Amino acid sequence: MSIEVQNITKSFGNFLALNDVSLYVKTGELVALLGPSGSGKTTLLRIIAGLEEADEGSGPVLFNNHNVANSKIGDRGVGFVFQHYALFRHMTVFENVAFGLRVRPRETRPDNGEIRRRVLELLRLVQLDTQANRYPHQLSGGQRQRVALARALAVEPQVLLLDEPFGALDAKVRVELRQWLRRLHDEIHLTSVFVTHDQDEALEVADRVAVMSAGKVEQFATPNEVFHKPATEFVMNFLGSVNKFRGQITDGKVRLGGQYIMDVPENTEEAKLFVRPHELLISHKKTPNSFNLRAVVKRIHSAGARVRVELETHSGDPMTAEMTHAMLSDLNLETGQEVYVTPCNIHVFGSDEHSLEE
Amino acid sequence: MFRRYPKSVLPGFRISMGLTLVYLSLLVLIPFAGLILKVGGMSWNQYWSIVLSPRVLAAFRLTFGASLLAAGINAFFGFIVAWVLVRYKFPCRRLVDAMVDLPFAMPTAVSGVALLTLYKRLGQAIGVKIIFTEWGLLLALTFIGLPFVVRTLQPAIQDIEKELEEVSASLGANRWQTFWRVIFPSLRPALITGFAMAFARALGEYGSVVFIAGTSLPIVSIEIVKNLQGGQEDLMVAVAIATTMLIASFVILFCINFMQVWMNRRYNDE
Amino acid sequence: MSISRQNTDEPPFVRYLLITIAITFMALFLLLPLILVFYCAFEEGLTTYWTALTSRRTIRAIGVTLLTVGIAVPINVLFGIMSAWCLGKFNFWGKSLLISLIDLPFAVSPVIAGLLFVILFGMHSIFGDWLMANFGIKILHTTTATVIATMFVTFPFVTRELLPTMQAQGSEEELAARVLGANGLQIFFRVTLPNIKWALLYGVVLCNARAMGEFGAVNVVSHGGKNNTLSLLIYETYQSDLVAAFAVSTLLALMAIVTLVLKTYIEMKTQDE
Numbered sequence: 001m002s003i004e005v006q007n008i009t010k011s012f013g014n015f016l017a018l019n020d021v022s023l024y025v026k027t028g029e030l031v032a033l034l035g036p037s038g039s040g041k042t043t044l045l046r047i048i049a050g051l052e053e054a055d056e057g058s059g060p061v062l063f064n065n066h067n068v069a070n071s072k073i074g075d076r077g078v079g080f081v082f083q084h085y086a087l088f089r090h091m092t093v094f095e096n097v098a099f100g101l102r103v104r105p106r107e108t109r110p111d112n113g114e115i116r117r118r119v120l121e122l123l124r125l126v127q128l129d130t131q132a133n134r135y136p137h138q139l140s141g142g143q144r145q146r147v148a149l150a151r152a153l154a155v156e157p158q159v160l161l162l163d164e165p166f167g168a169l170d171a172k173v174r175v176e177l178r179q180w181l182r183r184l185h186d187e188i189h190l191t192s193v194f195v196t197h198d199q200d201e202a203l204e205v206a207d208r209v210a211v212m213s214a215g216k217v218e219q220f221a222t223p224n225e226v227f228h229k230p231a232t233e234f235v236m237n238f239l240g241s242v243n244k245f246r247g248q249i250t251d252g253k254v255r256l257g258g259q260y261i262m263d264v265p266e267n268t269e270e271a272k273l274f275v276r277p278h279e280l281l282i283s284h285k286k287t288p289n290s291f292n293l294r295a296v297v298k299r300i301h302s303a304g305a306r307v308r309v310e311l312e313t314h315s316g317d318p319m320t321a322e323m324t325h326a327m328l329s330d331l332n333l334e335t336g337q338e339v340y341v342t343p344c345n346i347h348v349f350g351s352d353e354h355s356l357e358e
Numbered sequence: 359m360f361r362r363y364p365k366s367v368l369p370g371f372r373i374s375m376g377l378t379l380v381y382l383s384l385l386v387l388i389p390f391a392g393l394i395l396k397v398g399g400m401s402w403n404q405y406w407s408i409v410l411s412p413r414v415l416a417a418f419r420l421t422f423g424a425s426l427l428a429a430g431i432n433a434f435f436g437f438i439v440a441w442v443l444v445r446y447k448f449p450c451r452r453l454v455d456a457m458v459d460l461p462f463a464m465p466t467a468v469s470g471v472a473l474l475t476l477y478k479r480l481g482q483a484i485g486v487k488i489i490f491t492e493w494g495l496l497l498a499l500t501f502i503g504l505p506f507v508v509r510t511l512q513p514a515i516q517d518i519e520k521e522l523e524e525v526s527a528s529l530g531a532n533r534w535q536t537f538w539r540v541i542f543p544s545l546r547p548a549l550i551t552g553f554a555m556a557f558a559r560a561l562g563e564y565g566s567v568v569f570i571a572g573t574s575l576p577i578v579s580i581e582i583v584k585n586l587q588g589g590q591e592d593l594m595v596a597v598a599i600a601t602t603m604l605i606a607s608f609v610i611l612f613c614i615n616f617m618q619v620w621m622n623r624r625y626n627d628e
Numbered sequence: 629m630s631i632s633r634q635n636t637d638e639p640p641f642v643r644y645l646l647i648t649i650a651i652t653f654m655a656l657f658l659l660l661p662l663i664l665v666f667y668c669a670f671e672e673g674l675t676t677y678w679t680a681l682t683s684r685r686t687i688r689a690i691g692v693t694l695l696t697v698g699i700a701v702p703i704n705v706l707f708g709i710m711s712a713w714c715l716g717k718f719n720f721w722g723k724s725l726l727i728s729l730i731d732l733p734f735a736v737s738p739v740i741a742g743l744l745f746v747i748l749f750g751m752h753s754i755f756g757d758w759l760m761a762n763f764g765i766k767i768l769h770t771t772t773a774t775v776i777a778t779m780f781v782t783f784p785f786v787t788r789e790l791l792p793t794m795q796a797q798g799s800e801e802e803l804a805a806r807v808l809g810a811n812g813l814q815i816f817f818r819v820t821l822p823n824i825k826w827a828l829l830y831g832v833v834l835c836n837a838r839a840m841g842e843f844g845a846v847n848v849v850s851h852g853g854k855n856n857t858l859s860l861l862i863y864e865t866y867q868s869d870l871v872a873a874f875a876v877s878t879l880l881a882l883m884a885i886v887t888l889v890l891k892t893y894i895e896m897k898t899q900d901e
Binding site for chain 3: 385387500533608
């Protein structure tokens with residue numbers, strides 16, 4: 001089932017949580033809503049679910065091109081998973097999962113044998129069939145979230161919505177569970193949307209990522225695209241650390257330290273240049289045909305999978321470069337050395353914070 | 359080395375503990391010891407013949423019955439009042455909330471004389487005798503028990519996670535199913551606690567009851583007072599009844615505690 | 629109308645129905661008796677009311693009540709602070725037993741509380757006889773007994789309100805003050821007291837309300853007459869002179885209203901903080 005929201009606006013008092021947001025999720029897709037807190041991602045998810053209602057004048061919420069904006073959450077066929085699991089603590093794992101089946105009207109309610117069969121099947125799917133008779137508080141966080149997932153799947157939803165599903169878990173469990181969720185999605189192909197503030201999580205799990213900020217979708221694209229071709233300065237900044245430079249514009253050309261970078265449209269007043277640390281090359285000699293910046297090595301952090309080198313330009317601006325351990329030993333870097341720094345990939349943004357690349 | 363008091367950098371443990379113990383002993387422990395001595399001086403036969411005498415048995419039956427019923431009425435209406443106060447916004451909500459404590463704050467003699475007059479006039483108006491009957495007793499016991507139910511339920515209703523209701527709705531439950539299957543079970547311990555506290559309070563109530571029920575109905579607290587005005591023989595009757603009631607209220611308190619511990623173990627972390 | 633509310637809130641008519649039931653129940657059961665107190669007191673005119681209020685027995689009862697409250701409340705406040713200090717800031721063996729013992733007077737019917745002191749000080753009791761024989765002191769049926777019984781029934785209020793607050797706040801601030809060189813009294817007055825002031829006030833208000841209005845226990849240990857408290861005076865007069873009983877009741881009802889107002893005020897204050 002595809003999901004489409006059009007021109008959704010939502011405010012809480014004076015706070016504008018969503019500002020004219022539109023989004024289209026294809027059938028069977030796994031989409032992440034990524035953004036800092038207060039960016040409106042959870043509000044958008046709750047509007048899709050029917051837990052919140054968009055402001056007057058907003059566009060429709062379409063499931064398979066059918067407007068559901070006026071139907072109740074229970075009628076939308078959505079499964080919803082909360083950050084803090086929201087398990088019913090006075091019910092066993094089995095009863096939690098069976099809940100959605102038991103509350104059906106008598107005509108459509110499966111009989112007890114059928115409920116039992118379906119619940120146990122789901123518990124097997126989430127690898128908890130041995131825990132059926134335990135109570136939620138007897139389970140670990142990861143297990144609880146899997147129960148919540150099984151419970152949401154029990155009503156055979158057309159759409160699965162997850163609000164920070166891994167947010168309350170320990171780092172290690174979080175990584176395991178998100179990989180498991182990806183595999184599960186590949187198995188059942190349910191259209192799914194999940195909210196997260198963790199970029200690794202979004203980039204690793206989702207088919208496409210909607211990066212949100214201040215009630216707007218900044219970019220909606222594949223993980224590769226949002227990482228390598230960020231559409232806005234915000235996306236660039238949010239997905240990993242960056243080094244900033246200010247470019248000079250003359251005759252419609254951006255230059256950095258006199259070196260030509262790219263053409264820009266006329267009337268462009270400002271060009272902000274961003275370089276990711278792993279795209280800054282360090283060498284002892286000038287690189288020909290390229291921009292070279294002199295900098296002093298301030299610190300070398302080599303405890304980790306990659307080496308981070310902190311540098312400082314003559315004008316006192318800090319910079320960070322990242323490299324492999326092999327590169328470090330080839331370079332034979334030491335603190336206090338003076339080196340040449342060359343960016344090998346520059347992202348340029350205009351004064352409206354949008355990318356100037358096509 | 360054996361430490362008689364906890365080692366702490368904070369001062370004042372010994373003096374505060376000492377004063378507490380002295381005061382507690384003088385005011386509470388010695389009087390209770392006196393009661394126990396008094397009871398100890400009684401033989402089993404004596405005790406049973408008092409407690410099983412028709413008048414006392416009737417008093418137990420009426421007091422327990424009316425208290426249970428009053429606590430039940432309070433559990434029902436108290437639930438609605440607590441729910442409305444926590445969940446809904448309406449004019450005078452603060453006022454209604456403050457009023458819940460009126461039976462706590464109002465001296466029982468005032469409640470007694472007010473209830474007496476109110477139900478006397480009401481009875482005259484509708485032609486039914488309320489005062490000096492079981493109905494009057496029930497009304498008075500309901501009056502004094504309400505705050506217990508409301509005040510134990512309010513925080514419990516406040517603590518219900520909104521998410522539980524949302525998840526229930528997302529699974530297709532209607533509002534009544536959500537209430538009955540999700541909300542109500544999580545409020546049950548608080549409701550039972552409030553009910554038991556209202557019940558225990560009603561069992562021992564004297565002030566408002568003595569006005570509205572008069573001295574003709576057999577009511578435990580009134581029987582105790584009546585017997586205190588007589589000689590030594592009667593004092594023993596009072597002691598025997600009082601001991602029985604004390605045991606009853608301790609059993610209720612113990613049950614509340616036990617239930618809370620059990621519920622915690624079963625459904626909560628820790 | 630909002631959709632989301634349809635799912636997680638009751639339908640409007642259910643809401644209005646419940647609000648109506650709650651308000652009606654409260655009005656009929658709680659508010660009506662309160663209004664009736666004032667209505668009946670003034671039913672026969674201001675003069676009757678004023679005469680009843682300024683009669684000698686009323687004045688004397690006010691005196692006895694104030695004396696009782698004036699002794700019982702300060703002592704219980706002092707004790708409450710002491711016990712809350714040792715229970716809230718220290719850990720020791722038997723702590724929960726001590727808490728239960730302090731709570732004991734709440735579990736006991738006021739009538740039984742009175743009975744305890746009748747046994748202790750009454751005729752043919754060991755203690756009563758001994759006091760009489762050696763010192764010629766009679767306690768039962770005097771104001772002393774009234775004070776003691778009142779102290780007993782209001783005994784746990786202050787501790788009960790202070791202890792949760794003290795436990796919730798822990799003792800880090802006190803320890804910090806200790807490290808900075810404050811002595812015990814300085815710690816208490818400069819660090820602890822400001823933190824617990826609202827809970828303390830709350831406890832005092834409740835303790836005071838109960839002490840003012842205690843009836844059951846006092847009725848058992850007092851002989852009435854010139855030892856009457858306001859509550860006992862109501863009991864003594866309601867059959868012969870109902871208007872006088874109501875006139876006295878207005879005083880205690882006013883006290884109850886002030887108590888509720890203060891309680892609400894304190895709750896609002898603590899919610900703000």
